[in-house]
Amino acid sequence: MLVASGRMKVFVAAVLFAEGLPKDDAAKVAELMVAADLLGADGHGVFRLPRYVARLRAGGFNPRPDIRVVSRRGASALIDGDNGFGHLVMDSAVTLAEDIARDQGVAWVGARMSNHAGAGGVHALRLAEAGLVGIYLAVGNANHMAPWGGIELLLSTNPIAIAVPGQSEPVLLDMATTVAAYGKVKLAADRGESMPEGWMIDREGNPLTDPTNVEGGSLMPIGGPKGFGLALMFGFLAGTLNGAAFGSDVIDFNADDDSATNTGQVLIAFDPSAFGSLAAFRAQVDAVRREMTGSALRPGFDEIRLPGERALGLRRARLQDGIQLPNGLRGRLNGLAAEHGIDPL
Amino acid sequence: MLVASGRMKVFVAAVLFAEGLPKDDAAKVAELMVAADLLGADGHGVFRLPRYVARLRAGGFNPRPDIRVVSRRGASALIDGDNGFGHLVMDSAVTLAEDIARDQGVAWVGARMSNHAGAGGVHALRLAEAGLVGIYLAVGNANHMAPWGGIELLLSTNPIAIAVPGQSEPVLLDMATTVAAYGKVKLAADRGESMPEGWMIDREGNPLTDPTNVEGGSLMPIGGPKGFGLALMFGFLAGTLNGAAFGSDVIDFNADDDSATNTGQVLIAFDPSAFGSLAAFRAQVDAVRREMTGSALRPGFDEIRLPGERALGLRRARLQDGIQLPNGLRGRLNGLAAEHGIDPL
Numbered sequence: 086m087l088v089a090s091g092r093m094k095v096f097v098a099a100v101l102f103a104e105g106l107p108k109d110d111a112a113k114v115a116e117l118m119v120a121a122d123l124l125g126a127d128g129h130g131v132f133r134l135p136r137y138v139a140r141l142r143a144g145g146f147n148p149r150p151d152i153r154v155v156s157r158r159g160a161s162a163l164i165d166g167d168n169g170f171g172h173l174v175m176d177s178a179v180t181l182a183e184d185i186a187r188d189q190g191v192a193w194v195g196a197r198m199s200n201h202a203g204a205g206g207v208h209a210l211r212l213a214e215a216g217l218v219g220i221y222l223a224v225g226n227a228n229h230m231a232p233w234g235g236i237e238l239l240l241s242t243n244p245i246a247i248a249v250p251g252q253s254e255p256v257l258l259d260m261a262t263t264v265a266a267y268g269k270v271k272l273a274a275d276r277g278e279s280m281p282e283g284w285m286i287d288r289e290g291n292p293l294t295d296p297t298n299v300e301g302g303s304l305m306p307i308g309g310p311k312g313f314g315l316a317l318m319f320g321f322l323a324g325t326l327n328g329a330a331f332g333s334d335v336i337d338f339n340a341d342d343d344s345a346t347n348t349g350q351v352l353i354a355f356d357p358s359a360f361g362s363l364a365a366f367r368a369q370v371d372a373v374r375r376e377m378t379g380s381a382l383r384p385g386f387d388e389i390r391l392p393g394e395r396a397l398g399l400r401r402a403r404l405q406d407g408i409q410l411p412n413g414l415r416g417r418l419n420g421l422a423a424e425h426g427i428d429p430l
Numbered sequence: 431m432l433v434a435s436g437r438m439k440v441f442v443a444a445v446l447f448a449e450g451l452p453k454d455d456a457a458k459v460a461e462l463m464v465a466a467d468l469l470g471a472d473g474h475g476v477f478r479l480p481r482y483v484a485r486l487r488a489g490g491f492n493p494r495p496d497i498r499v500v501s502r503r504g505a506s507a508l509i510d511g512d513n514g515f516g517h518l519v520m521d522s523a524v525t526l527a528e529d530i531a532r533d534q535g536v537a538w539v540g541a542r543m544s545n546h547a548g549a550g551g552v553h554a555l556r557l558a559e560a561g562l563v564g565i566y567l568a569v570g571n572a573n574h575m576a577p578w579g580g581i582e583l584l585l586s587t588n589p590i591a592i593a594v595p596g597q598s599e600p601v602l603l604d605m606a607t608t609v610a611a612y613g614k615v616k617l618a619a620d621r622g623e624s625m626p627e628g629w630m631i632d633r634e635g636n637p638l639t640d641p642t643n644v645e646g647g648s649l650m651p652i653g654g655p656k657g658f659g660l661a662l663m664f665g666f667l668a669g670t671l672n673g674a675a676f677g678s679d680v681i682d683f684n685a686d687d688d689s690a691t692n693t694g695q696v697l698i699a700f701d702p703s704a705f706g707s708l709a710a711f712r713a714q715v716d717a718v719r720r721e722m723t724g725s726a727l728r729p730g731f732d733e734i735r736l737p738g739e740r741a742l743g744l745r746r747a748r749l750q751d752g753i754q755l756p757n758g759l760r761g762r763l764n765g766l767a768a769e770h771g772i773d774p775l
Contacts, residue, residue, distance in 0.1 A: 159533055191538035308652025359508075360508045360540060389578065
């Protein structure tokens with residue numbers, strides 16, 4: 086079933102408003118959740134609504150947070166999210182980072198006491214669509230990875246998103262530092278598929294290929310110790326530096342509904358016009374894009390895609406055709422709606 | 431043969447002075463070159479001196495550059511390196527980034543018309559040793575990687591270095607975005623060893639394992655398309671954004687001695703004291719370090735090491751015992767020295 090993105094936003098906003106969020110906040114969270122679905126990050130969009138509602142009801146989220154800047158020096162700011170929705174915290178961060186970067190060239194905006202903010206690419210892309218470079222780092226919301234050489238799950242998939250403006254469209258990288266994000270493991274389990282070797286190992290270091298039997302197993306970082314290094318450093322920058330959780334104090338957001346996660350994120354914005362003409366930068370990004378996509382192909386490939394091409398193409402299609410809503414999810418969403426007398430999808 | 435690091439610095443500085451660098455510049459480049467050797471980045475230290483001298487003599491380097499800030503807005507600055515040694519450009523960038531970050535919380539300092547600057551970790555580490563977070567990105571000095579799905583060599587190993595201050599010592603990640611840096615391929619060739627599958631592919635996409643026969647082959651990015659994405663975005667940030675080379679305009683520094691490389695780098699510094707107590711941050715970095723290194727081990731591993739542990743351990747040892755100088759390199763260095771009547775090593 087296809088649902089128009091505008092209809093989906095209205096629906097999500099109505100549910101969140103009924104669950105106690107102020108009207109404007111509900112609309113903003115809905116907009117940013119649907120933005121993830123539009124970009125094809127289906128596991129980070131409306132799919133999360135039932136979990137968010139469970140947390141709201143258990144007291145794990147603050148529905149009416151006082152999101153405020155608690156430290157400010159020059160081009161840097163630290164936001165305390167007061168345990169509100171991560172989307173709202175990142176919305177404040179994007180707005181502030183854009184303001185600061187236009188003035189100072191660069192902005193570094195950290196967040197603590199935040200929460201899951203959906204797809205990091207959504208926030209980095211907003212900066213790129215405003216003509217800025219956006220970099221987003223986060224501590225993920227459940228530890229599924231061991232340090233390199235160890236077996237205890239002390240790290241998450243700590244993702245990075247980087248977006249730069251282009252002439253035709255932005256280039257948008259949004260990736261976990263693990264070979265596979267944990268959502269892909271759950272998806273394989275749902276579909277009854279096995280995992281390729283290289284995604285996970287068990288506590289003895291053997292490859293795990295059965296996605297229904299991964300208890301205690303570790304996701305594998307990209308490039309072995311390199312991916313571990315990236316996940317660790319992103320954890321220091323997005324978590325430790327902001328006074329947010331990183332390491333064993335990370336709350337498993339999917340297993341615990343009532344503890345504050347103290348999620349940490351950082352957003353860095355840079356204004357290319359500080360170094361020259363934005364138009365010239367956009368043109369040069371596209372010149373590099375044409376070089377890359379114009380390379381002769383490796384056998385077995387039929388095209389070269391830049392990061393974000395698939396996501397931005399999906400967004401164009403989904404804005405026009407609507408967002409595919411699987412039946413199981415539709416049933417869960419309509420169940421929530423029925424409790425509040427909201428029209429079903 | 432072991433050479434004391436102080437002796438090595440004096441030697442390198444004498445050669446560079448004899449080749450036309452001002453005395454202070456020669457000493458600074460020597461210090462930063464030897465700093466790479468001390469950290470175990472042997473392929474980025476004094477090993478490079480013969481190539482640097484060849485470029486100086488061919489007019490490829492400007493021995494007396496006017497390194498200056500050409501754009502400045504708030505917490506951001508763009509440096510034009512005037513085709514001088516990358517070490518001098520990064521020395522200016524580190525000094526400026528530190529000043530700006532103490533004042534503004536964050537600094538973003540880009541560089542164009544720079545050159546090979548040795549090991550990126552050296553520059554990031556200087557910031558961490560000053561109590562700041564340091565992030566360094568660069569466009570590498572020769573294209574050895576194809577875009578994901580392609581076969582044309584349009585990207586370098588575009589590295590990232592990130593350093594954070596700790597209590598006991600900094601944590602320092604310094605890595606290429608490829609599975610193996612190109613230097614490891616050359617080292618395997620020197621040693622008559624084969625390469626493991628996964629380092630390189632040929633133009634048909636087959637694994638390359640003979641390091642003496644890699645013409646036209648591509649290094650493999652970490653995590654497949656993810657590593658390509660990182661290399662690409664780092665190229666935009668360190669190259670395109672600064673008006674520096676990225677893509678087909680990258681000069682192969684090892685094959686061309688007389689063209690300016692227009693190398694691009696970017697250094698981001700952040701002052702943890704802008705968000706709270708630096709001492710508390712240092713302590714928390716060490717708490718996370720203890721958690722990670724204290725994890726139960728995966729079979730086959732006898733320890734868990736954080737990024738930079740090996741490098742900082744080597745530096746302690748080499749400061750005390752000296753730096754190992756292979757005979758071949760020693761011969762080449764002494765050959766240069768003899769031309770100027772400098773005492774041999």
